Every structure is written in C-alpha cells, then in structure tokens.
Amino acid sequence: MSRQTLKFAIISDVHDNLVNLNKVLSYCQNKKIKTLICCGDLASMETWEYLKNKFKGKIYFVFGNMDKDYFRNVAQKNNLEEKNPNVKIFYKIGEFKIKNLKIAITHFPNIARDLAKTGKYNLVFFGHTHQPSLERQNNTLLLNPGNTANLYYARQASPYLILKKTGQN
Numbered sequence: 001m002s003r004q005t006l007k008f009a010i011i012s013d014v015h016d017n018l019v020n021l022n023k024v025l026s027y028c029q030n031k032k033i034k035t036l037i038c039c040g041d042l043a044s045m046e047t048w049e050y051l052k053n054k055f056k057g058k059i060y061f062v063f064g065n066m067d068k069d070y071f072r073n074v075a076q077k078n079n080l081e082e083k084n085p086n087v088k089i090f091y092k093i094g095e096f097k098i099k100n101l102k103i104a105i106t107h108f109p110n111i112a113r114d115l116a117k118t119g120k121y122n123l124v125f126f127g128h129t130h131q132p133s134l135e136r137q138n139n140t141l142l143l144n145p146g147n148t149a150n151l152y153y154a155r156q157a158s159p160y161l162i163l164k165k166t167g168q169n
Helices: 018-030 045-054 069-077 109-117
Strands: 003-011 035-038 058-062 087-090 093-098 101-106 123-125 133-137 140-144 161-168
Touching: 003 018, 018 045, 045 058, 045 069, 058 093, 058 101, 087 093, 101 109, 109 123, 109 133, 109 140
Parallel strands: 003 035, 035 058, 058 087, 101 123, 123 140
Antiparallel strands: 003 161, 093 101, 133 140
C-alpha cells in the first residue's frame, strides 16, 4: 500500500476581495493544490469568473446569502457546471466525496451543524460568520475557514485553510 497526501483549500466569504483571493490562488498554485472548496459569498459574477479562470483544478462551490441573485440566476440559466467540467455548484447544500472522505458544504452554520449531527460525513465545511472555528461532532469534523475578505476576524486567521490528510490507500 502506498501513502498518499490529500490536500485541498477551503475558503469562504470572499466578498469580492480579489487581492486576497489572488493570494489564495497563488498559494494553491505554488503548493500544487488541485482542489478548492468555497463555502459561499464570492458576491458577484465577476469574482466567480476570476476564480474559475485563475484556478485550474476542481472547484466545489455553494452559494451564500451575499451571492447576488443575478449570479445565481446566471449560474442556473447558463448551466455553468456543464460549461466548466471541473466545477460543481450547489445552491444550499453540497455533498460529494474526495477520495474516501464524505464531505458536505453549506454557507450557513445552523445547516452545517445539522449536517454534522447526521453522522453521514467525515467533514462539514461552512462560512457566513467570518470567524474561523473547528469542532468535532462524534466522527465529523465541523470547520469554518474564516473569511477570505479579512473582515471582522482578519487578525485571527489566514484568509483560507489548507487541509492535508495523509494515510494509506
């Protein structure tokens, strides 16, 4: 059996801060991170376009409360997933697997806690509060990466989180 390291970036609450988003994307490129999970609040179609054009790996994205209706409508109408095979867009809750990890994402903490309580997931990620947090509910790791915009809790954390899992195949 070979050992493998699984790493991906988790961001939330970008709020159109392209300077900080670019820092995240540069870091990901330098560290060869191929998966990005965004827990909502990119805020605009322009920021979405910037993200998907700059990040060449797999993107999992769930809408937040500040993702303007226009952005949501364009995503739905133009079927952004179909045009971008490396993108998976969710409207309130996202469920997917990365390797053998069952992951759920949402923007909202109350939904995230409910998802974690089910015990169906290894990892549940959320945003909205802008405050980084990490807790365990039974066998589920519940995590908020903070905010990429660096609003309110800027001094407490970096604008993104890199999760690494090393284990056996």
